[in-house]
Amino acid sequence: MSTDTSPSSTVEPPTTPAGKAADYLDQRTGVGVAVKEFARKVFPDHWSFMLGEMALFSFVVLLLTGVFLTMFFDPSMALIEYHGAGPESMQGQLMSVAFASTLDLSFEVRGGLLMRQIHHWAALVFMASIVVHMMRVFFTGAFRKPREINWLVGTVLMILGLAAGFSGYSLPDDVLSGNGLRITDGVVKSIPVIGSYTSYFLFGGEFPGEHIIPRLFTVHILLVPALILVLIGVHLFLMVLHKHTQYPGGGRTDKNVVGYPLFPVYIAKMGGNFFIVFGILALMGATMSINNVWNYGPYDPSPVGAGAQPDWYMLFLEGSLRLMPGYATEWVIFGYTLSLNVLIPAVVIPGLLFTFLFVYPFIEARVTGDKREHHVLDRPRNVPARTGLGVAFLTAFIILALAGSNDLIATHFGMSLNQITWAFRILFFAGPVFAYWVTKRICLGLQRKDRELVLHGHETGRIVRFANGEYIEVHRPLDDQERWLRVNYDAHRPLEIEPATDARGVKRPGYQKDKQWQKLSRFFFEDRVEPVTPAELAAAHAHGEHDEIEAAPRSPELVSGTENADREQ
Amino acid sequence: MSANQNPHPGQEVTATSSTSPERFEDPGVPAHKPRLTDTDPQAARRNERIVTIIFAISCLGAIASLVAYFAVRPDGTTEGTRLSTALLGVTMAISLLGIGVGAIHWAKSLMSDHEHVDERHELASPPEVRAVAVQHLADGAEDSGIARRGVLKGAAVSALALFPLTFAVPLISSVGGDWDVSKFRHTIWERNRRLAYDPSGRLIKASDLTVGSVAHVIPEASQEEMRSHEWITEKAKAVVLLVRLNPEDLRSDQSPEGETWSYDGIVAYSKICTHVGCPVALYEQQTHHLLCPCHQSTFDMADGAKVVFGPANRPLPQLPITVDDEGYLMAQDDFAEPVGPSYWERLK
Numbered sequence: 057m058s059t060d061t062s063p064s065s066t067v068e069p070p071t072t073p074a075g076k077a078a079d080y081l082d083q084r085t086g087v088g089v090a091v092k093e094f095a096r097k098v099f100p101d102h103w104s105f106m107l108g109e110m111a112l113f114s115f116v117v118l119l120l121t122g123v124f125l126t127m128f129f130d131p132s133m134a135l136i137e138y139h140g141a142g143p144e145s146m147q148g149q150l151m152s153v154a155f156a157s158t159l160d161l162s163f164e165v166r167g168g169l170l171m172r173q174i175h176h177w178a179a180l181v182f183m184a185s186i187v188v189h190m191m192r193v194f195f196t197g198a199f200r201k202p203r204e205i206n207w208l209v210g211t212v213l214m215i216l217g218l219a220a221g222f223s224g225y226s227l228p229d230d231v232l233s234g235n236g237l238r239i240t241d242g243v244v245k246s247i248p249v250i251g252s253y254t255s256y257f258l259f260g261g262e263f264p265g266e267h268i269i270p271r272l273f274t275v276h277i278l279l280v281p282a283l284i285l286v287l288i289g290v291h292l293f294l295m296v297l298h299k300h301t302q303y304p305g306g307g308r309t310d311k312n313v314v315g316y317p318l319f320p321v322y323i324a325k326m327g328g329n330f331f332i333v334f335g336i337l338a339l340m341g342a343t344m345s346i347n348n349v350w351n352y353g354p355y356d357p358s359p360v361g362a363g364a365q366p367d368w369y370m371l372f373l374e375g376s377l378r379l380m381p382g383y384a385t386e387w388v389i390f391g392y393t394l395s396l397n398v399l400i401p402a403v404v405i406p407g408l409l410f411t412f413l414f415v416y417p418f419i420e421a422r423v424t425g426d427k428r429e430h431h432v433l434d435r436p437r438n439v440p441a442r443t444g445l446g447v448a449f450l451t452a453f454i455i456l457a458l459a460g461s462n463d464l465i466a467t468h469f470g471m472s473l474n475q476i477t478w479a480f481r482i483l484f485f486a487g488p489v490f491a492y493w494v495t496k497r498i499c500l501g502l503q504r505k506d507r508e509l510v511l512h513g514h515e516t517g518r519i520v521r522f523a524n525g526e527y528i529e530v531h532r533p534l535d536d537q538e539r540w541l542r543v544n545y546d547a548h549r550p551l552e553i554e555p556a557t558d559a560r561g562v563k564r565p566g567y568q569k570d571k572q573w574q575k576l577s578r579f580f581f582e583d584r585v586e587p588v589t590p591a592e593l594a595a596a597h598a599h600g601e602h603d604e605i606e607a608a609p610r611s612p613e614l615v616s617g618t619e620n621a622d623r624e625q
Numbered sequence: 626m627s628a629n630q631n632p633h634p635g636q637e638v639t640a641t642s643s644t645s646p647e648r649f650e651d652p653g654v655p656a657h658k659p660r661l662t663d664t665d666p667q668a669a670r671r672n673e674r675i676v677t678i679i680f681a682i683s684c685l686g687a688i689a690s691l692v693a694y695f696a697v698r699p700d701g702t703t704e705g706t707r708l709s710t711a712l713l714g715v716t717m718a719i720s721l722l723g724i725g726v727g728a729i730h731w732a733k734s735l736m737s738d739h740e741h742v743d744e745r746h747e748l749a750s751p752p753e754v755r756a757v758a759v760q761h762l763a764d765g766a767e768d769s770g771i772a773r774r775g776v777l778k779g780a781a782v783s784a785l786a787l788f789p790l791t792f793a794v795p796l797i798s799s800v801g802g803d804w805d806v807s808k809f810r811h812t813i814w815e816r817n818r819r820l821a822y823d824p825s826g827r828l829i830k831a832s833d834l835t836v837g838s839v840a841h842v843i844p845e846a847s848q849e850e851m852r853s854h855e856w857i858t859e860k861a862k863a864v865v866l867l868v869r870l871n872p873e874d875l876r877s878d879q880s881p882e883g884e885t886w887s888y889d890g891i892v893a894y895s896k897i898c899t900h901v902g903c904p905v906a907l908y909e910q911q912t913h914h915l916l917c918p919c920h921q922s923t924f925d926m927a928d929g930a931k932v933v934f935g936p937a938n939r940p941l942p943q944l945p946i947t948v949d950d951e952g953y954l955m956a957q958d959d960f961a962e963p964v965g966p967s968y969w970e971r972l973k
């Protein structure tokens with residue numbers, strides 16, 4: 057073979073322009089390998105898999121509109137007297153350049169107000185789709201091995217989303233956002249030992265100073281978006297590496313992935329989804345005005361609007377601050393002040409909520425003792441304790457968010473603010489417990505309904521009378537697919553641990569710790585409904601031709617723990 | 626025969642438990658159900674037309690957006706800007722949604738919807754690969770000699786640990802300004818500084834205030850002072866809310882023994898909430914309660930600004946006031962304690 061032959065000389069040289077371009081590229085990058093690997097990569101189909109996409113696409117919209125805004129926004133706190141294209145009420149007012157340039161980009165720049173409004177709506181939708189996507193991942197158990205790390209990446213992304221939203225909200229330097237910053241300053245000051253210095257660190261001196269807006273600008277357009285971009289890269293890389301999870305169904309196992317190929321189906325569907333997300337955000341930006349800062353005016357430390365609300369994702373923090381009683385919660389220890397009335401609601405409570413999110417996958421892995429890879433999702437009913445905990449978490453979050461609007465609830469419904477606050481204080485503790493209990497009962501009920509369906513089939517409404525005068529209703533058995541969906545799950549049992557002492561009566565180290573985990577495992581899996589086995593189905597049918605299955609005195613379907621099997625009906 | 630290979634398993638399964646398998650068997654991927662467009666060429670053509678029309682609508686939306694841009698110029702009013710925004714946004718949305726809906730309808734109605742199955746492979750690398758990887762690391766460590774060369778290791782770690790200081794020290798020394806947190810303790814209120822209305826700066830005469838009236842107050846300052854950035858920061862600490870009560874209603878204030886901090890039923894309290902620092906602004910004349918609109922801490926102005934409800938713990942600090950010879954209200958002194966939210970060194 058002569059030296060001047062190209063490496064691809066063994067195949068036909070391409071003739072079409074596209075073929076030539078591909079050949080050129082492949083000889084320099086080997087892109088063919090990637091195309092072979094990814095072009096027809098299979099993705100499972102489900103509407104709920106779109107939620108994460110929506111978060112991604114609203115982030116892209118944020119980047120696009122954000123670039124537009126940075127062309128005109130000037131993050132300076134220098135004071136000027138405003139004379140510009142903005143509304144009459146703003147003329148001649150003393151304001152920061154940041155506020156003035158917000159007015160100018162809204163009123164002077166063509167399409168500027170549209171971009172500002174799309175940007176703000178996109179931020180709200182970004183956070184909402186992240187939260188709903190997390191709910192989907194949580195309730196279906198998609199965080200299980202091997203995806204624990206990706207769950208952590210996602211949770212960090214959610215927190216970065218909060219940071220992006222908060223820093224962006226503060227940039228126009230209006231009265232509302234300025235008071236938001238002031239609250240932040242108050243919260244930061246409550247941190248023991250380093251609080252005052254942290255406040256100086258943020259503001260470059262005393263609040264508000266003249267540094268905070270430029271600093272937040274850098275945070276908002278560089279630091280946080282860069283981190284978000286990197287982590288989105290990691291998030292998607294891991295998603296591709298793990299291959300997407302799939303909902304349970306016929307032929308779907310932990311060893312395969314069933315769905316449609318990336319090219320062309322998902323290129324079209326995902327690309328289309330991007331344009332739909334962008335289109336709806338554009339429609340919102342066009343028709344729903346948001347954050348009309350000229351109605352609030354530039355920041356001034358004295359006024360404050362009544363009924364002011366932060367953006368929705370910050371409401372839980374606001375509500376937490378509102379609910380905490382101030383009485384006897386500021387302690388002075390050796391002359392140092394510890395203000396628990398701020399520290400607990402603004403630092404400890406969110407800390408606990410986020411900690412729950414960070415550690416949950418690892419707790420669940422420990423109490424199941426399950427080390428297998430999981431790629432088939434759980435139906436939420438099949439893991440009642442997890443579903444209950446998730447709903448309890450959401451209940452706490454929603455109660456705090458509602459408490460963040462307690463003044464609006466009071467004025468809209470003509471109720472006493474103080475009574476509402478007290479009701480929320482109690483609900484914050486009682487609500488999640490109640491929600492856990494109700495959710496778990498509903499899950500167990502649904503599982504029993506599944507058993508019932510598998511064992512007895514669908515009611516047909518057809519009544520048959522036998523020669524002996526007996527009436528029965530004919531039940532139609534489930535088909536393979538219907539039944540498989542209802543029997544294909546693991547009902548985890550509580551951990552079994554080694555005894556406290558070995559055969560020679562020597563105490564085993566680590567027994568106490570194991571026992572704690574076992575206790576937690578019982579909390580999760582003591583009440584469970586086992587899936588129907590073929591034997592049970594056979595027995596149910598052997599019992600009689602008429603699907604007349606009398607409930608056994610001790611129903612085998614619900615096993616309650618190991619030692620008290622008949623506690624539950 | 627196992628139950629799930631049977632087309633109608635439910636009716637025919639009669640096996641006893643001793644011969645049944647532990648679990649049901651996977652029935653496999655359900656058979657493909659053809660769509661109308663798969664079987665009816667006319668339906669396929671119709672859907673092709675629909676997709677084409679949707680993309681065409683998108684094109685029209687983009688063109689309409691340009692028309693809106695050039696034809697409808699804002700007239701300088703807020704309404705004009707709103708109209709222009711709405712037109713630009715709606716046409717933009719049409720062009721975007723057209724692409725999105727068209728592409729998805731294309732995928733759903735015309736692209737093949739046969740399900741594919743890909744295999745998954747366990748993520749953990751095979752044992753032999755792992756063994757090689759571990760060997761590589763061991764070889765590398767051996768090559769570097771890090772285990773033998775303890776001093777070198779210490780020096781390298783020290784260098785890595787120290788270099789961030791070259792970056793951090795200049796940053797930290799400047800990022801907090803002068804780092805003088807004792808500034809929290811003082812405001813610009815001082816003896817003989819007169820009280821002025823916020824924001825006009827007009828001075829307040831005690832005789833101007835009727836019983837039940839309330840005034841938002843700033844310290845007297847020159848126009849020049851009030852247009853500086855320092856002023857905003859000072860104002861953020863110094864704002865005061867002043868109320869004239871019927872002297873009989875004034876149950877108590879914060880005056881220490883032998884001093885009078887209020888004047889003829891007029892009391893002045895810091896407007897900065899002791900919770901997290903919002904301006905406390907809503908005064909209820911009948912109950913003498915002052916409510917913070919941010920977190921609803923409620924203070925009783927007739928009773929030393931004590932907390933009656935909400936998350937605040939401490940009363941609002943009182944500004945000691947009196948009148949000068951001309952009858953203008955003026956401060957006797959700065960606040961006796963730091964205003965605003967609590968912080969670690971507050972009482973030090």
